[in-house]
Amino acid sequence: MIEKALFPLKGLSEDQLLNQIEQLKEQDVKWESGKMYGFVYHPGEKIAKTVSEIAQKFSHDNALNPLRFSSLRKFETEIVAIAAELLNGNDEVVGNVTSGGTESILMAVKTARDINRKTNPEIRTPELIIPESAHPAFLKACHYLDVQPVMVPVREDKRADVEKIKQAVNQNTILIACSAPSYPHGVIDPVEEIAKLAVEKNILFHVDACLGGFVLPFMKDLGYNIPSFDFDIQGVTSISLDPHKYGYAPKGISVILYRNKELRKKQFFIYPNWSGGIFASPGLSGTRGGGVLAGTWAILKLLGREGYQQMVKSVMTETSKIINGIESIPNLVITGHPDMSVFSFTSVKGDIFNIADALEEKGWFLNRLQFPDSLQMTISAGNIGKADEFLTELKNIVSNRRQLMKDKQSSDFQVAMAKGLSKVLPSNLFKKITNQSISKSLSDGNGGSHKQAAMYGIAASLGNRGNVNDLLENLLDKLYRI
Numbered sequence: 001m002i003e004k005a006l007f008p009l010k011g012l013s014e015d016q017l018l019n020q021i022e023q024l025k026e027q028d029v030k031w032e033s034g035k036m037y038g039f040v041y042h043p044g045e046k047i048a049k050t051v052s053e054i055a056q057k058f059s060h061d062n063a064l065n066p067l068r069f070s071s072l073r074k075f076e077t078e079i080v081a082i083a084a085e086l087l088n089g090n091d092e093v094v095g096n097v098t099s100g101g102t103e104s105i106l107m108a109v110k111t112a113r114d115i116n117r118k119t120n121p122e123i124r125t126p127e128l129i130i131p132e133s134a135h136p137a138f139l140k141a142c143h144y145l146d147v148q149p150v151m152v153p154v155r156e157d158k159r160a161d162v163e164k165i166k167q168a169v170n171q172n173t174i175l176i177a178c179s180a181p182s183y184p185h186g187v188i189d190p191v192e193e194i195a196k197l198a199v200e201k202n203i204l205f206h207v208d209a210c211l212g213g214f215v216l217p218f219m220k221d222l223g224y225n226i227p228s229f230d231f232d233i234q235g236v237t238s239i240s241l242d243p244h245k246y247g248y249a250p251k252g253i254s255v256i257l258y259r260n261k262e263l264r265k266k267q268f269f270i271y272p273n274w275s276g277g278i279f280a281s282p283g284l285s286g287t288r289g290g291g292v293l294a295g296t297w298a299i300l301k302l303l304g305r306e307g308y309q310q311m312v313k314s315v316m317t318e319t320s321k322i323i324n325g326i327e328s329i330p331n332l333v334i335t336g337h338p339d340m341s342v343f344s345f346t347s348v349k350g351d352i353f354n355i356a357d358a359l360e361e362k363g364w365f366l367n368r369l370q371f372p373d374s375l376q377m378t379i380s381a382g383n384i385g386k387a388d389e390f391l392t393e394l395k396n397i398v399s400n401r402r403q404l405m406k407d408k409q410s411s412d413f414q415v416a417m418a419k420g421l422s423k424v425l426p427s428n429l430f431k432k433i434t435n436q437s438i439s440k441s442l443s444d445g446n447g448g449s450h451k452q453a454a455m456y457g458i459a460a461s462l463g464n465r466g467n468v469n470d471l472l473e474n475l476l477d478k479l480y481r482i
């Protein structure tokens with residue numbers, strides 16, 4: 001038996017184990033610093049602790065059988081009812097809890113596909129129309145469900161273009177979807193206008209409020225001018241929203257809501273003839289842990305409407321501060337007019353990824369966008385109070401253009417080299433090399449010192465996006481191996 005077996009022959013002692021856990025955690029990104037914008041939505045130590053303790057009590061319970069676990073059924077139905085209330089749903093609105101925004105979207109697309117199979121059996125290739133800013137979860141859903149995505153360009157202001165959507169509608173369209181707001185630019189699509197079109201053409205219409213569902217209703221309460229985007233609007237037939245984002249719930253929970261129970265029936269899976277018993281389950285998952293349901297229910301009850309309003313108020317104050325600060329820095333521009341606490345910005349000097357690299361060296365993590373190159377920030381409770389420090393850092397970095405330009409030249413040089421090599425090297429050798437360097441850059445993500453500007457440049461310069469696909473396939477393969 002090798003000594004360092006991954007699966008120990010004798011179990012570790014509790015001390016040994018906790019030791020290892022400490023060390024592992026030490027290598028993770030330090031989001032507790034408040035310097036990572038996105039991925040983590042933390043409600044603060046005290047609440048998080050209470051919620052975890054409650055979640056832990058239910059972590060072995062199984063929501064697959066709501067009849068045996070009546071507490072879990074209560075949690076789930078109340079979470080759904082609260083979500084429906086937030087989004088102006090009437091008594092007809094129904095829904096389910098899922099594992100995340102992706103599953104909610106998958107369910108909405110499946111439901112639309114199956115409703116159309118029944119009502120429009122002549123459709124051979126069902127089509128889903130989405131603005132290009134929509135979350136890739138829609139493309140994943142299409143990929144899994146054999147639905148054809150039809151991507152429509154957005155307007156100058158990054159909102160969905162209703163005219164273009166109208167042109168894309170045809171007899172194969174099973175669903176139109178848009179975002180409230182979109183992840184890249186934090187803008188709410190013109191839901192009301194799209195809904196009109198959907199009603200006129202008798203097409204189902206999904207609003208992806210994964211990000212906005214637990215923010216926009218409270219912004220409305222606080223007097224912000226937020227356009228309608230929910231069940232208030234006739235024509236909206238389903239909405240997704242994520243407690244595990246701005247609901248500040250433990251990870252692994254989203255809600256999918258439908259206008260009525262007839263729609264939702266097409267989401268269910270039922271198989272009464274199994275020798276293992278009659279099987280019925282609402283969504284993709286079979287066994288579902290009770291912990292996340294209990295934790296989510298707990299935080300909704302703990303904070304209450306006013307608690308969320310307070311959080312949203314502080315988050316929006318922080319957001320305005322950062323947006324105004326960025327706008328006051330020469331050559332930096334906010335993209336469009338973001339509607340909530342999610343936005344992006346770019347640099348007219350074309351060195352935005354070098355700025356991101358420099359920020360990262362100082363421990364600030366922003367999200368990199370493309371078309372055009374820009375940086376995205378998702379501000380949530382855990383980031384509050386950091387604006388001044390962040391802006392000072394950003395100003396320093398930007399005012400040191402000489403360094404930035406040097407960094408830019410070196411990444412431009414690497415990109416040019418890569419381009420040159422792609423012409424002279426046999427294509428599989430070139431692939432192998434770029435493959436290695438790109439996967440190294442990406443998997444080094446947390447280190448904070450690794451420059452990503454060149455890697456993004458190389459990826460962007462591969463004219464054939466198919467090459468990028470190959471690279472990423474290999475990267476995923478490598479990442480999920482020991």
Ligand SMILES: *Cc1c(COP(=O)(O)O)cnc(C)c1O
Pocket residue numbers: 099100101102103135137179181182183208210211242254
């Ligand atoms: C995060 C997100 C999703 C996907 O949700 P997951 O919980 O990551 O699966 C979908 N749409 C938008 C707008 C999002 O921000």
